Amino acid sequence: MIGRPEPANSGWRSLTPDITPLLDIIFIVLVFLLLTANIPLQSLEVDLPETDSAALSSVQDTKSITINLMAGSPAWALQGEQYEDWEQFKPVLQAQAESLKETDLILASDKEVTVDNMLKLLAFLQEHHISATQILMEDD
Template sequence: MIGSEQGIGSSAQSSIGIDLTPLIDIIFIVLVFLLLTANTQLLTLPVDVPTETKSELVGLSQEEHLSVNIMDEAPHWALDGQTFDQFDQFEAAFISAFNASPDLNVVVAADKNAPVQPLMTVLALLQRQQISNTQILMEP
């Protein structure tokens, strides 16, 4: 009798509660899918490039210019050969050098193995300062 009573009690307890684990699993999977496929804001920086098919690379002029170097290893930024560990220091030195001679061309020379982020921060700085007289050095 005792064995039959335990069998009846355990089957009654299991039929009373509904197992919501599969439903919760599906809800979490759908939630993760929606979060991963949601539109993220992409930041862009407009750069004007030559549109003519006849345009060729032009050599660097011998005129005086302000040289910005992007190196492949830290420190990433240099201004006329002087390196800066922090971008804030580089930005302050660049702004003061450019304000001293605003008619100078700005030449950006990036190492081919340099990461893209330091170059993008320099281009954003040029855009914030509204500097449009810029050349980017590249190998032919």
């Protein structure tokens, strides 16, 4: 039979604390620790050339073509001739595609250039099977 509940202040139940909130907190912390403990670290491996810094900063005096990426406007330059945007610069690159394959290509970029501009140029070079032989970087 269903009996009547005992009054809250009678017997041994009134002397024990209610640990339900404590158990809730312990389970939440336990779940948090389990979810964050096994997060795999993602990394990108980059193979850097093993040469001295003098060789990295020097540009060879062979026949070469320089492509400049600049922050702001004009954004592009080929052998010093500047172009305002990619739509003006791409036809010039397409006309020079064969000569870019035969000579050394030097990419010189300003450090404030957006990644979008660099990716456009690298995608164009990859599409036309042109390998960049030198990328100029600023010394620290």
